[in-house]
Amino acid sequence: MSTPAGTRRRADAVRNRQLALDAATALMAEPDxxxxxxxxxxxxxxxxxxxxxxxxxKDALLDAAVSRLLDPVVRRARELIAETTPTRAxxxxxxxxxxxxxxxxxxxxQLGGLxxxxxxxxxxxxxxxxxEMIDGARHEGTVRTDIDPAVTTTxxxxxxxxxxxxQPSCPELxxxxxxxxxxxxxxx
Numbered sequence: 001m002s003t004p005a006g007t008r009r010r011a012d013a014v015r016n017r018q019l020a021l022d023a024a025t026a027l028m029a030e031p032d033x034x035x036x037x038x039x040x041x042x043x044x045x046x047x048x049x050x051x052x053x054x055x056x057x058k059d060a061l062l063d064a065a066v067s068r069l070l071d072p073v074v075r076r077a078r079e080l081i082a083e084t085t086p087t088r089a090x091x092x093x094x095x096x097x098x099x100x101x102x103x104x105x106x107x108x109x110q111l112g113g114l115x116x117x118x119x120x121x122x123x124x125x126x127x128x129x130x131x132e133m134i135d136g137a138r139h140e141g142t143v144r145t146d147i148d149p150a151v152t153t154t155x156x157x158x159x160x161x162x163x164x165x166x167q168p169s170c171p172e173l174x175x176x177x178x179x180x181x182x183x184x185x186x187x188x
Contacts, residue, residue, distance in 0.1 A: 017054040019044040024065035028104045035062060059115045066107055067118035073100055074122050077129035086136025087143070091182060093133065094160055098174055101164030108161060127153060143185045152185065 023044035027033040037058050041048040055061040076096060080089035101108065134152050137143035143152065163177045 013054065016044075016046055016050050019046055020051045020054050020061060021064055021068065024061055025068060028065065028069065028107055031105045033105075037061075062114060063116040063118050066116060067122055069100075069104060069107065070119060070122040070126070073097070074125045074129065077126060077133070081129060081132055081136075085140060086133045087140055090130075090133040090137055090143075090156075091178060093130070094156060094178055094181075095174060097160050098164045098177075101161055102167055105165075127157075130156065141187060144187050146188075147185070155185075156181070 020040060024035065024040045027035055027040060027043060033039070035058075037048045037051050040061065041051045044051065051061065052058075055064065073096075077089075077093050080093050083089075084092070131149060131153050134143055134149055134156070138145050138149070147155075159177070159181055163174060168174050168177070
């Protein structure tokens with residue numbers, strides 16, 4: 001008889017974990033949303049203690065939520081590298097990255113200083129993918145070689161984030177930002 005109750009408790013724990021993860025993920029799409037355990041629990045329809053039990057701590061919950069969002073972004077960067085030229089991959093990816101960052105404010109705004117190992121690993125993978133795009137574009141002759149590649153990567157990342165935070169009102173404005181940025185990176 002203890003097996004069905006144990007199975008039910010495990011099923012409840014899995015369901016509660018999923019509800020908390022879904023709530024945290026949804027909150028990251030809300031500008032200025034607070035990512036406290038209490039707010040996440042309320043959005044999930046759970047108690048704060050249930051959320052903590054499901055993940056052990058807030059950092060683990062946020063790490064799971066952010067890595068869930070970031071993993072497809074990293075996969076997309078890798079897809080673009082495999083399917084097209086580095087220059088085209090860079091342009092398409094930057095446009096998509098801006099859209100992602102605009103849709104998920106809290107990822108950059110509230111997660112600094114937290115212990116997020118899965119997220120940190122994915123961010124490193126993302127930086128490597130962008131560096132690969134830049135390196136390929138440099139070899140194609142479409143990106144300057146007189147600027148250190150690490151500086152170029154930082155410039156692109158910070159500019160994409162700034163554009164995303166500005167929340168351009170139309171896709172044409174995003175394209176204009178990208179055109180100016182990428183034109184500035186063309187060899188002289």
